[in-house]
Amino acid sequence: MAVVKFTLNGKAQSVDVEPRMPLLWILRDVLAMTGTKFGCGGGFCGACTVHINGSPVRSCQTLASGLNGKSVTTIEGLSADGMSHPVQRAWIEEDVPQCGYCQSGQIMTAAALVAKAPNPTDADIDEALHGNLCRCGTYQDIRRAVHTAARYRRAQIPADEKAQEKGVLA
């Protein structure tokens, strides 16, 4: 066992775990943060996607030993209220999820995409989300929702300011 210190959704976090334990299981079983999903354990499905220092990574392939000093964001930390991130808003607007199981991973990958590509093409979306499987087949809705999310994000800064003035965002 070894103590690992990192930042989780903006807060200091320390866990005492096996150095080889994947971040996925630290989140799910040690910290009871089950929004990040187990789909394959092999890096093939993207259900376990989180951000490390802003980039999307597969938490099932990220070992505890490499986490020290890193900043981890999970679906639970994407927005303060669980719905106001542009990608979450777009997912609600376009009603994307079916079973929903893959969606945390889809949303985390999409959030990283729209953060760096203000106006992604279908080809950009397909390339970024190629690693995220959805067995329910929500791909067409995902494409549409990423475009919507990008639009929300382009308009986000003034929208956020307006919202805060009215106290809508808690």
Place this chain on the structure above:
Amino acid sequence: MIATQFIRVKKLNRRSFLQAGATAAGGLMLGFYLPEKSPLAAQTSSAAPAKLNAFVRIGADDSVTLMIHKSEMGQGTVTSLSMLLAEELECDWTKIRNEFPLVDPAYGAMMGAYGSLSIRTSWMPLRQAGAQAREMLISAAAQKWGVDKSQCRAENNNIVNTASNAKLSFGSLAEDAAKLPLPQVKLKDPSQYQLIGTSKKRLDTPAKVNGTATFGLDIKRPGMLYASLQRCPVFGGKVASFDATKAKSMPGVKNVVQISNGVAVVADNTWAAAEARKALTIQWDEGSRANTSSASLRQMFADLAEKPGANARKSGDAAAAMSGAAQKLEAVYEAPYLSHAPMEPLNCTAVVTDDSCEIWVGTQIQSVAQQTAAGITKLPPSKIAIHTEFLGGGFGRRGGADFIGEAVEIAKALKGTPVKLTWTREDDIQHDTYRPASYTKFAAGLDADGWPVALTGTVVCPSFGGLRNGVDSTGVEGIVTHTYDIPNQDIQYHPPDAGIPVSYWRSVGFSQNCYFMESFIDEMAAATKKDPVEFRRRLLSKDPKNSRYLNVLNVAAEKAGWGKPLPAGHYHGVGIVNNLGSFNAQVAEVSVNQGKVKVHRVVCAVDCGQIVNKAGVTQQIESGIVYGLSAALKIGITLDHGRVQQTNFNTYDPLRIDEMPVVEVYLVENHENPGGIGEAATPTIVPAVINAVFAATGKRVRSLPIKAESLA
């Protein structure tokens, strides 16, 4: 843990989501509440909501809770069933809460979601439950006011006195209403529907975009341990002996238990259990199937296809018609075993004590889960509580209870300790109850004008649905159910003893047989260079009962621009099916480049009778198409030395977003009885693509998945 989740969801519902509702969710909001307390726990709360019937609870706070007695696996049941109830209850759609109830005879002898039956079996009872609750609230209000019931009507969570305009809220009437007898009710005429037939956003979306939706795999109970089970790699094999010394010394390991399906490692987290499992040394008695391979099975199926089988469909004199035919076609079609591979790996959490068993699971059939646990624990069903969680996909896989039985066996060995059994993805792909492989040998006789006069077929497909007069309908549906005008038919069936566990896979026998049949029909059309759509039209137009069938064919052809010029290198193919009370036709537009098939666009016309939620039907059609496309283009299970060769999503790789065509869905609206929709579109896409590939290359693909070599 449970309490925290409750508060979290509630907070989201009441505050944040209410506020976001106007902008992000278009005013729609709903909390997904945890199931009611287990009957095993003492229930003393006096503020419990009043139970008007098995489906409707109304709280003094005016909350309306609808019991969703079918599993939510993505097919939109929570939303569509709520629409049925709310349509008659006249409750404020935005204030609805939902719960998954415990098993109860009120929810049917076989409580669950299977066979695309959820709407079909809920259509009457849920509207009735909503109407009953409404009438009881009206009666309670009429009594309070001392007026006649006819003077009162329900509106937006209130009963209104139409003479005085006075109002009483549902919440203030619920307790009195619950004491009244269940009334006879009259249901709305379709012209009065306000919710049914509209397009509603899913009620479960908000919880599914922020990680709060609780799936089976997300359950955590106090003191819970985590299990991983090593099964025999050969189907039907057993543990001969094992040595767990090394596994027991691994970090976090608490116990090692042998159960009927193998050896389970129990540890303090999922990863530790799975890691330690790799350190088990197990001697297997591999049984009689250790030499099975895909080649040996294929030979077995092919040999059987040469022998007479059980009669599955017979009309006219196929042999005579065949010998008199101007032209004869023969073809053998094959489909592989398929794994369901729902996104959420199978899992089940159970705790067993001397007099109770409690289970948290994403199951499609709660009644079977309960019976399975009763068989293992020897407890009466009343002592077994099945808590239904969201399912991360089902597709038929979660209709089985093998994984539930395993968890209960492990929990029984660790009495009093909650145990969560999690399957790895490798377990899932290598120990599924598969869509059976199938081998079908067809012949058709055409007359001098190219119209079919005879169809014969021998279907070889493992049975799991039970034999009736030697035939398992799940093996032949789609071939014996078509309604083409072919006067002489003789379809026979063999159930081979292949030794591979098989079961229901989204759209069941239609999943392969619609491909076989619709592709062979295409071969008949091609034999005399007839247009595939026109050919089908002619074979369907004689019988007026085919009008809905013909209609979807015509709509799909028109919307797809059938017969009109396509971009260079693009070709159309068509497929149609009538399954589970719904009709759909699909036109696929594909191109083939050096053997690589790309599907650009799919047009689907669907007639599923009365639609409850338009958005839900469209979602399910898209979903079914993606599921079928994976089978057409990419996935298949193969066997060697009795073992499944595929392991994970690298070697069993379903459709990904960059392979997703544009899908257009056209709904035919009517008030016919609702048909099933969750499985409707999966079969049709396969022949639509295969027939388009033929149009593009002149090559007829007769086994799946398509292999680039066969087209290059």
